[in-house]
Amino acid sequence: MNSVRDPRIAIVGAGLGGLTCARVLQQHGRAVTVFEREASAAARPQGGTLDLHADTGQAALRAAGLLDRFHALARPEGDEWRVLDFATAAPLAQQGPSASDTRPEIDRGQLRGLLLDSITGGTVRWDRAVSGVTPLADGTCRLLFADGTAEDFDLVIGADGAWSRVRPALSHAVPGYTGVTFIETGFDHCDTRHPDLARLVGNGSMLVKGAGMSLVAQRNSNGHIRAYIALRAPQDWHVAAGIDLGDERAVRRHLLMMFDGWDESLRYILRNGDNGFVNRSLFVLPASHTWEHVPGVTLLGDAAHLMPPVGLGANLAMLDGADLARALVAESRTDDAVRAYESVMLPRSIEAATASAQGLDHLVPAIAP
Ligand SMILES: Cc1cc2nc3c(=O)[nH]c(=O)nc-3n(C[C@H](O)[C@H](O)[C@H](O)COP(=O)(O)OP(=O)(O)OC[C@H]3O[C@@H](n4cnc5c(N)ncnc54)[C@H](O)[C@@H]3O)c2cc1C
Numbered sequence: 180m181n182s183v184r185d186p187r188i189a190i191v192g193a194g195l196g197g198l199t200c201a202r203v204l205q206q207h208g209r210a211v212t213v214f215e216r217e218a219s220a221a222a223r224p225q226g227g228t229l230d231l232h233a234d235t236g237q238a239a240l241r242a243a244g245l246l247d248r249f250h251a252l253a254r255p256e257g258d259e260w261r262v263l264d265f266a267t268a269a270p271l272a273q274q275g276p277s278a279s280d281t282r283p284e285i286d287r288g289q290l291r292g293l294l295l296d297s298i299t300g301g302t303v304r305w306d307r308a309v310s311g312v313t314p315l316a317d318g319t320c321r322l323l324f325a326d327g328t329a330e331d332f333d334l335v336i337g338a339d340g341a342w343s344r345v346r347p348a349l350s351h352a353v354p355g356y357t358g359v360t361f362i363e364t365g366f367d368h369c370d371t372r373h374p375d376l377a378r379l380v381g382n383g384s385m386l387v388k389g390a391g392m393s394l395v396a397q398r399n400s401n402g403h404i405r406a407y408i409a410l411r412a413p414q415d416w417h418v419a420a421g422i423d424l425g426d427e428r429a430v431r432r433h434l435l436m437m438f439d440g441w442d443e444s445l446r447y448i449l450r451n452g453d454n455g456f457v458n459r460s461l462f463v464l465p466a467s468h469t470w471e472h473v474p475g476v477t478l479l480g481d482a483a484h485l486m487p488p489v490g491l492g493a494n495l496a497m498l499d500g501a502d503l504a505r506a507l508v509a510e511s512r513t514d515d516a517v518r519a520y521e522s523v524m525l526p527r528s529i530e531a532a533t534a535s536a537q538g539l540d541h542l543v544p545a546i547a548p
Contacts (some may be wrong), residue, residue: 185209185210186332186333186334186507186513187210187331187332187333187334188204188209188210188211188212188332188333188334188336188507189211189212189213189214189322189330189332189334189335189336190211190212190213190214190336190338191213191214191309191312191322191335191336191337191338191339191343191344191345192213192214192215192216192337192338192339192340192343192480192482193213193215193217193220193291193295193303193305194291194338194339194340194480194481194496195287195290195291195294195480195493195496195497195500196338196479196480196481196496196497196499196500197213197336197338197339197479197480197500198213198291198294198295198298198500199239199240199243199294199496199497199500199501199504200336200338200479200499200500200501200503200504201213201298201302201303201500201504202243202245202294202297202298202504203242203243203500203501203504203505203508204504204507204508205298205299205302206243206244207504207508209504209507209508211302212302212304213298213302213303213304214303214304214307214309214322214324215303215304215305215306215307216306216307216308216309216325216339217305217306218305218306219305219306220291220292220295220303220305224288225286225287225288225291226287226288227286227287227397227399227405228254228257228284228285228286228287228397228398228399228400228405229284229285229286229287229290229493229494230257230258230282230283230284230490231249231253231282231283231285231290231493231494231497232282232490232491232494233281233282235491235494235495235497235498236493236494236497236498237249238498238501239494239497239498239500239501240497242501242504242505243294243297243501244297245293245294245297248293248297249283249285249290249293250283252285252289252290252293253283253284253285254283254284254285254382254398254400255276255281255283255284256276256382256383257283257284257382257383257384257397257398258275258276258277258281258282258283258284258383259274259275259276259381259382259383259384260272260273260274260383260384260385260386261273261274261381261383261384261385261386262385262386262387262388263379263385263386263387263445264387264442265387265388265389265440265441265442265445266440266441266442267442268379268387268442268444268445276383284383284397284398286399286400287493289400290493307324308324308325308326309322309323309324309325309339309344309345310323310324310325310344311323311344311345311347311348312335312337312344312345312348312476313348314348314473314474314475314476315331315475318333318474318475318514319331319332319333319475320332320333320334320335320348320475320476322335332475333475333513334475334476334477334507334513334517335475335476335477336476336477336478336479336503337349337476337477337478337479337482337483338478338479338480338482338496338500339482340480340481340482340485341354341462341481341482341485342354343478343481343482345476345478345482346478346482346483348473348476349470349471349473349476349477349478350468350469350470352464352465352468354462354463354464354485355462355463355464355465356414356460356461356462357461357462357463357487357539358411358412358413359409359410359411359412359461359487359539359543360409360410360412360414360416360458360459360460360461361407361408361409361459361461361488362407362408362409362410362430362434362456362457362458362459363405363406363407363408363456363457363459364405364406364408364448364449364452364454364455364456364457365403365404365405365406365452365453365454366403366404366405366406366451366452366453367402367403367453367454368402368403369398369402369403369404370402371402372453373404373447373451375444375447376396376404376444376447376448376451377398377402377404379396379444379445380396380397380398380404381398382398383397383398384396384397384398385397386542387441387445388542388543388544388548389438389441389547389548390544390545390546390547391410391411391412391543391544391545391546392408392409392410392411392437392438392543393409393542393543393544394406394407394408394409394438394441394445394448395407395409395542396448406448406452407459408434408438408448408449408456409542409543410437410543411543411545414460417430417433417458420433424456424458427455427456430456431449431450431456434449435449435450461487461488461539462485463485463486463487463532463535463536464484464485464486464532466486466529466532466533466535466536467529467532468483468484468528468529468532469525469529470525472517472518472521474514474517475514477503477517477520477521479496479499479500479503479524480492480495480496480497480499480500481496483499483524483525483528484528484529484531484532486528486531486532486535486536487535487536487538487539487542489535489538489539489542490538491531491534491535492535495527495528495531499520499524502520502523502524503516503517503520503524506519506520
C-alpha cells in the first residue's frame with residue numbers, strides 16, 4: 180500500500196505548479212523527480228508577465244522560502260491598470276498599485292528560473308515526455324513514457340498543463356474552446372522605439388473593449404510590451420476570413436479592417452508589432468471539473484482546472500503545488516495527504532473557474548460595453 184515512509188513521488192511537468200511542489204517537498208527533505216517533455220529550460224520562451232496575488236502565488240512562494248527572491252525580481256509598479264475608450268483612447272478608468280493588496284508583476288520566465296534554481300540539480304529529467312499513467316491495484320501508479328519505457332511510483336502528480344496526459348486516469352473531461360481567441364504580438368524597447376504606445380500602456384496594463392473584441396497590452400521587463408488582440412470568434416475565424424495565419428500582412432490587414440473606427444493610437448498595436456502574430460485559441464475545462472479520488476495519482480494547476488487567462492491560473496497552480504507538498508509532509512500516509520489536498524483544492528478551483536469565466540465575459544464582452 181502507499182503508506183511507505185519514503186514515498187516515490189513523480190511530478191509530470193516542470194511548469195510553475197510542478198516546480199513549486201518539488202521545491203516545497205525538497206525543503207522538507209522529501210525525494211521527488213520531475214519529468215518534463217521539453218528538452219531544456221530554454222527550449223521555448225515562457226510568455227508574458229504575471230501578477231502574483233498575496234493569498235495564492237505569493238503565499239506559495241512564502242511556503243517555498245522564495246518570497247524575498249521574488250520581491251527582488253518583481254515589478255511592484257506594474258500593478259497598475261487603465262481602461263481606455265476605443266474611439267478616442269481617453270482614459271475611462273484607472274487603478275494604481277494598491278497599498279493593502281499589492282500584486283507585483285514578474286515575467287513568467289524569471290519566475291520559472293527562480294523556481295528551477297531553487298531545486299536540487301538533476302531533479303528535473305528533461306526530454307522525458309509522459310504518454311499516460313496506469314493506477315495499479317496496490318494503490319501505486321505506473322508512469323508510461325513516450326519512448327515506450329515505464330516506471331512505478333507511490334504517487335504521480337499530473338502538473339502537465341492544459342492537455343494533461345495524467346488527467347485521463349481521473350476524469351474524462353477534455354478542454355473545450357471558450358469562443359475567444361487571443362492574437363499575441365509584441366513591442367521591443369518600447370520607451371525608445373514605441374514611445375507613444377509606452378505612454379498609453381504606462382507601467383502596468385491597458386485594456387480597451389469593443390463589441391466582441393478587446394485590446395490588452397502589458398508592460399513586461401526590459402522595456403517589452405506584450406499585447407493581446409482578443410476576438411470573440413469561432414476557433415477557425417481565419418479560415419472563414421480566407422487568411423493564412425502564417426501570412427503576417429494578411430492577418431494585419433484583416434485585423435485593421437475589424438478594428439475600423441478605433442483610435443489610431445490603438446490601431447498602432449495592429450500595425451507595428453515587432454514579433455508578428457501568434458494565434459492562441461483559449462480552451463477551458465468545465466468550471467465544475469472534479470473527480471473521484473484514485474489512490475496513487477492526482478492533478479494540480481491547469482491539468483486540474485484549466486480556466487480563462489484572467490489572472491488566476493498560474494497563481495492557483497503554485498498554491499496547489501505548495502498545498503499538496505505541505506499535505507504530503509504533514510500526513511504520514513500518502514493517500515491521506517492527497518485526499519486532504521483534493522478536499523481543499525477542488526472546491527477552491529470550481530469557485531475560481533466560475534469567477535474566471537465571468538472575468539472573460541468582462542474582458543471580451545459580446546456586445547459593446
Ligand atoms: C495568454 C495567457 C495569459 C495568462 N496570464 C496569466 C496571468 O496573468 N496570471 C495567472 O495567474 N495566470 C495566467 N495565465 C494562466 C497560466 O499561464 C497557467 O494557469 C499556468 O501556467 C499553469 O501552470 P501549470 O504549472 O499548471 O502548467 P504549465 O505552465 O502549462 O506547465 C506544464 C508543464 O508540463 C509540461 N508537459 C506537458 N505535457 C507533458 C507531458 N506529456 N510529459 C511531460 N511534461 C509535459 C509542459 O512542457 C510544461 O512545462 C495565462 C495564460 C495564458 C494562455
